[in-house]
Amino acid sequence: MHKWFSTEARTRRARSAAMAGLRLALGAFLLAGVCAPMSAHAAPAGCQALQAKYPAWKGKTLVNAINPHTPGYEAIDPKDPDKYVGFDIDLGEQIGDCLGFKLTYKAVTFAALLTTLSSGQADIVISDIYATEERAKAADFITYSKVFDGVLVAKGNPKKLTGINTSMCGAAAAENTGFVEVPLVQALVPQCKAEGKPEPTLQLYDNNANCIQAILAGRADTYVNDVNTVDQAVKANPDKLEKAIAVTIPYSVGIGVPKNKPEFRDAVLAALIEIQKAGIHKDLLKKWDLDPNNFKEPDILSVN
Amino acid sequence: MSLFVHYFSLPYLLEGIWFTVAVTALGLAGGLILGLVLAAMQLGRFWMLAAFARGYTVIFRGTPLILQMVFAYDALPQIGLKLSAIGAAGLALAANEAPFIAEMLRAGVLGVDRGQVLAGQALGMTPALLMRRIIAPQAFRTMIPALGNETVSALKNSSLASVISVQELTLRSTQLASSTFDFFSIFFASGLIYLALTSAVSVIQLLVERALDLDRTTRQGRLAVFLPWRRVDLSTKLNLAEPASAAADLAHSPPLDVPARLPRAASRSDRAAHPAMVRRNNVAVEVTDLRKNYGAQTVLDGLNLSVRVGEVVALLGPSGSGKSTLLRCINQLENWDSGMVRVGGRRLGHCDDGKPLSPRAIANERASVGVGMVFQQFNLFGHLTARENVAGPLRWVHGMTRIDADRRARELLERVGLSRRADALPRHLSGGQQQRVAVARALAPNPSVLLLDEPTSALDPELVNEVLEVIRRLAIDDGLTMIISTHQIRFADEVADRVAFLSGGSILEQGPAHEILTNPRNPVTARFLSVMEADKAPENKA
Numbered sequence: 001m002h003k004w005f006s007t008e009a010r011t012r013r014a015r016s017a018a019m020a021g022l023r024l025a026l027g028a029f030l031l032a033g034v035c036a037p038m039s040a041h042a043a044p045a046g047c048q049a050l051q052a053k054y055p056a057w058k059g060k061t062l063v064n065a066i067n068p069h070t071p072g073y074e075a076i077d078p079k080d081p082d083k084y085v086g087f088d089i090d091l092g093e094q095i096g097d098c099l100g101f102k103l104t105y106k107a108v109t110f111a112a113l114l115t116t117l118s119s120g121q122a123d124i125v126i127s128d129i130y131a132t133e134e135r136a137k138a139a140d141f142i143t144y145s146k147v148f149d150g151v152l153v154a155k156g157n158p159k160k161l162t163g164i165n166t167s168m169c170g171a172a173a174a175e176n177t178g179f180v181e182v183p184l185v186q187a188l189v190p191q192c193k194a195e196g197k198p199e200p201t202l203q204l205y206d207n208n209a210n211c212i213q214a215i216l217a218g219r220a221d222t223y224v225n226d227v228n229t230v231d232q233a234v235k236a237n238p239d240k241l242e243k244a245i246a247v248t249i250p251y252s253v254g255i256g257v258p259k260n261k262p263e264f265r266d267a268v269l270a271a272l273i274e275i276q277k278a279g280i281h282k283d284l285l286k287k288w289d290l291d292p293n294n295f296k297e298p299d300i301l302s303v304n
Numbered sequence: 305m306s307l308f309v310h311y312f313s314l315p316y317l318l319e320g321i322w323f324t325v326a327v328t329a330l331g332l333a334g335g336l337i338l339g340l341v342l343a344a345m346q347l348g349r350f351w352m353l354a355a356f357a358r359g360y361t362v363i364f365r366g367t368p369l370i371l372q373m374v375f376a377y378d379a380l381p382q383i384g385l386k387l388s389a390i391g392a393a394g395l396a397l398a399a400n401e402a403p404f405i406a407e408m409l410r411a412g413v414l415g416v417d418r419g420q421v422l423a424g425q426a427l428g429m430t431p432a433l434l435m436r437r438i439i440a441p442q443a444f445r446t447m448i449p450a451l452g453n454e455t456v457s458a459l460k461n462s463s464l465a466s467v468i469s470v471q472e473l474t475l476r477s478t479q480l481a482s483s484t485f486d487f488f489s490i491f492f493a494s495g496l497i498y499l500a501l502t503s504a505v506s507v508i509q510l511l512v513e514r515a516l517d518l519d520r521t522t523r524q525g526r527l528a529v530f531l532p533w534r535r536v537d538l539s540t541k542l543n544l545a546e547p548a549s550a551a552a553d554l555a556h557s558p559p560l561d562v563p564a565r566l567p568r569a570a571s572r573s574d575r576a577a578h579p580a581m582v583r584r585n586n587v588a589v590e591v592t593d594l595r596k597n598y599g600a601q602t603v604l605d606g607l608n609l610s611v612r613v614g615e616v617v618a619l620l621g622p623s624g625s626g627k628s629t630l631l632r633c634i635n636q637l638e639n640w641d642s643g644m645v646r647v648g649g650r651r652l653g654h655c656d657d658g659k660p661l662s663p664r665a666i667a668n669e670r671a672s673v674g675v676g677m678v679f680q681q682f683n684l685f686g687h688l689t690a691r692e693n694v695a696g697p698l699r700w701v702h703g704m705t706r707i708d709a710d711r712r713a714r715e716l717l718e719r720v721g722l723s724r725r726a727d728a729l730p731r732h733l734s735g736g737q738q739q740r741v742a743v744a745r746a747l748a749p750n751p752s753v754l755l756l757d758e759p760t761s762a763l764d765p766e767l768v769n770e771v772l773e774v775i776r777r778l779a780i781d782d783g784l785t786m787i788i789s790t791h792q793i794r795f796a797d798e799v800a801d802r803v804a805f806l807s808g809g810s811i812l813e814q815g816p817a818h819e820i821l822t823n824p825r826n827p828v829t830a831r832f833l834s835v836m837e838a839d840k841a842p843e844n845k846a
Contacts, residue, residue: 065469069482078484081316081476106389106469107479112374116469119378120386206467209481236485 044278047098047271054267058100064092065122067110069207072228072288073128087288091144092126094280095255098271109206111178114138117256124257124268128226130180131254131301140265141254141301144272144281145294149181150230151244152215152223159221161244164188169197174211174220177204180251181224208233216240228290252296265300272298307486311493316476321497323472327393327462332455334398339405346410349663361403370464372396377468393465401458408450412443419683426635426679427697427745428671430664437700442687445516452509456502463498473497518687518729579801579816585613587649588753588785589634594643596629596809603629604640605809611753611787616779618796618817619789621806622832627789628680630806631755634787635675636666647673648752671701676751680758682738684730690717690741691726694748702749716744720774736767740774747778754778756788768792775799793836797821805829 051058066074066084074086084105096103103124108116113129116122117139131141153161161167164184169192173185182202189199203220205211212233214220223230227246234241255272257265275281276297285292311317345357364372376392376399387395416439424434466475477494481487514520589611596604604626611617619627632638634645636653639660645652650673653666661669684693694713698704704712717723720740730738739759746754759775760768772795778784779799790796796803797817804814805826813826824830 068479071483075483076316076479078480081314081480081483107471107475108469109467112378112467112469115374115378119381121377121381121389121469207478207482209478209485209487212485213487233485 043094043097044274044280046274046277047100050098050267050270050274051100054099054263054270057264057267060100061102061104062096062123063106063121064103064127065106065108065113065116065125066127067113067207068105068107068127069110069209070128070226070229071232072290073226074126087284087290088126088128090284090287091275091281092124092255094275094284095126095268095271098274099267110176111206113178114256117258120258123264124255126255128253129256130249130251131256132180132251133301133303135256136301136303138259139256140259140262141252141256142265142269142272143252143254143299143301144296145253146296147249147251147253148227148291148294149224149247149249150227151247152212152225152230152233152241153221153244154215154218155240155242157242157244161222163245163247164224166191166195166197168192168200168222169195170200171221172201172203172219174203174205174214174223176207176211176225179225180249184249185224212237212241252299252301253294254301259302265302269298269300307489308492311480311486311490312496314480314493316480317473317490317494317497320471320473320476320494321501323390323465323470324459324462324474324498324501326390327397327465327470327472328455328459330390330394331397331401331458331462334394335401335405335454335458338398338402339409342402342406343409343413346406347413357406361406364399365403369396369400369461370467372400373464373468389465389468389470392468393462393470397458397461397465400461401454404454405451408447408454409443411450412447413439415446416442417683417686419679419681420685422637423677423679423683423685423742423745424697425637425667426670426675426677427749428667428701429697430667432664433667433700437696438685445518445687448509448513448516452505455505455509459501459505460498579615582612582614582801585615587611588613588615588647589787590644590646591630591634592644592646594630594633594640594645596633596638596640603809604633604643606643607806607810609804609811611785613752613785614783615802616784616786616788616800618800618803619787619806620791620793620796620803620829620832621812625806626809627806628757631677631757631787631789634753635677635755636670637677647675671749674749674751674753676746676749676754678739678742678746678754678756678759680761682730682735682742682762684738684741684745686730689727689729690722690733690737690744693730693741694745697745698748712748713744716748717741719777720744721770734767735763736770739763739771743771743774743778747784752785754784754786756786756790758789758791760790760792791836793821793833805832807832 066088068074068076068084070086072086073088074084077083077085089105092103106116106122110127110129113125113127114135115138117125125139129135130147131143135141149164151161151163153159159167159171161171164181166188168185168188173181175182175185182204185200185202192199203214205214208225208229211220211223211225215223216237222244223233224247227243230243234243255268257268272281276295282292282295284290285294342357342360345353348354373393373396376387376396377389380387380392413435420438420442421434424438429437462472463474465472466478469475473494477490481490484490587610589609591607591609594604594607595602607626607630609617609630619630621627629638633640634647636645639653650669652669652673653661655661684690685696688696691710691713694716695704695706695709698709698712699706714723714726717726720743722737722740722744725733725737730741733741739762743759756775760771763771772792775786775788776795776799779786788796788800800817802814803817803820805812805820805824805828807828813820813824813829820829821833824833
């Protein structure tokens, strides 16, 4: 759930759809596909070969640990709360289709995503989690998305925040436990001191809803998180909230897999490459109104 | 408001109730089992187990439940124990509830009157039987409010299972709030659902309290029928079973004291002849060189006493002279430091090789040797009717059928003049009536010896006579072997064959009752007797 934001304005959905269509040879065909349910995507042709190469997961049901508090990426479907929906959910299903496994979901707090994985209570984590070196000590990551963050503030931006910078001195920032934004805000403390300004304070919560509620209740001045999440919050409370700015954060979003299963990691990477080759990744971004600039060719982040 | 109604009736949230209830039920059931084990370890005789249980309590009561949940969910898989989310939450909640429940159980057990436990022991009840029949039923009643509390608390604590992905109410509410942004409507709805659940617990608690209220349900509470210790009363079917029980009565008549059960004449001259008669009888109780100290204080100092079958011995002496301790030693209710007690020729409390017996073995021995005991404070079982106080031990200890036991209870209650109060609870009886029930209870198994420990000392003066009259009849009409500690000089004179005067833990003087009481040789005895004579209300002395 950490996405970040470039300081440029985010492109709007109509434009991104058009761009994707133009960029792809099969643009017209895929535009039709966007309107159809995702299951309309057949697994890419290369997936057969992958299932032959990585047969261990074929026919299995794996557990995907998610923190389902990020509409657009992973949240329950308001119309059918028994289902999880979002970009990450669809991407996971696509990977599963490609490698021949099904997914069930385990909802945990953000901070518990990786512990759930490493304790064996889950097989994979596809939950908008930023792949940092620190986290890569607990899990291997297959990165798949760039990160853009939005700075959510109360309507009118009373504290005049301009990003994760000294404009936050003296402000109260709401964040979820374990978010990468937490150390970024903490890093402002010495800077604020140097400028003789009061320190920023952090309030740690468990999920987006609580962070957003902290701003609505006047307890916190800002909540810095994935720009899409911020946009959704503004859309839900247009009279009370606004996005001060979007910022880039130097991370990628990654799929977490256990460190002791390199073969699984390689299989997921190979599947993701196939999915991207078939244009499905970009279709999904479009389907969920996400910025096509998020698109990133996959890498592996693994530290010992 | 419409949103609130929408969420309140949303199947997604309502299904969350199932998970909440499942985790709560696992936590409570597991906590109860584990709590029972912990409480038993702490109440037991083995200090190692008690120390272990203490340590467990310190750790699991002293750390947050949320950590225990995460531990059960994420750490246990490292040692190969991978529970489902509900399983891990249930385990953590059970481990956390156990020490609290154990303390409740302990408080309940310790809250049961010690005297009732002594009385149960004296009737030959094993520790397990005592727990099941006497302690648990009474402890359970006092624990219901606390159990209700604990249930509500566990229900609310189950919300912490949301951190380990259990799809219970709280987790579902936060997920829904994240996806719809209808924060307050959702949490009001889930708050109300919790309130409905906890209210249901309160209602159940009140119903259980009502059903087990002894004052409302003197015979059979509707719910009490389901409790193992209160089965359906068969007395309504008594007529059907009448013919079958006659033989059983015969089987229970005592072999030991048949020759001694000669009716005793009430007149003074006949009374004088009685000691000479019993002198030829076998020895019923023999106490040899009995010594006992409480710390530095010597309670019994090489005491010797021999009582023959059919003999009535009154123990006199100032408070603290060792009368009660002696009686309790005869019945193995207390240990002693050295010396020997034999009842009916059997050395009690020890194996043939001299090793001490287990509490269970002692209980069985008491039941088979047959030493009845009547206590100063009556010590009736508070949750049982007068009839059940008499009949219960007959069934549990002596294996009588309910019909036989009820018949015997009715006979005995009639003998002590209480047949009309058979269904009354002890707390609804006067002190004198309670003591008469206690006498009936002690007589029920046909004891070879009856020990009476200041049977009238706790009674109001106007109630003393009804009890003395019952005891007098036992001595004179039934020829029962009895050892009575008492301050009632005149009563001792009337009833006892022999009087033993105790002081400082040994017998200072003993001999034929009338002779000692009218013409004591020892100056200490003489002084005591003159003080007692001067006291106009000696029966009030404890």
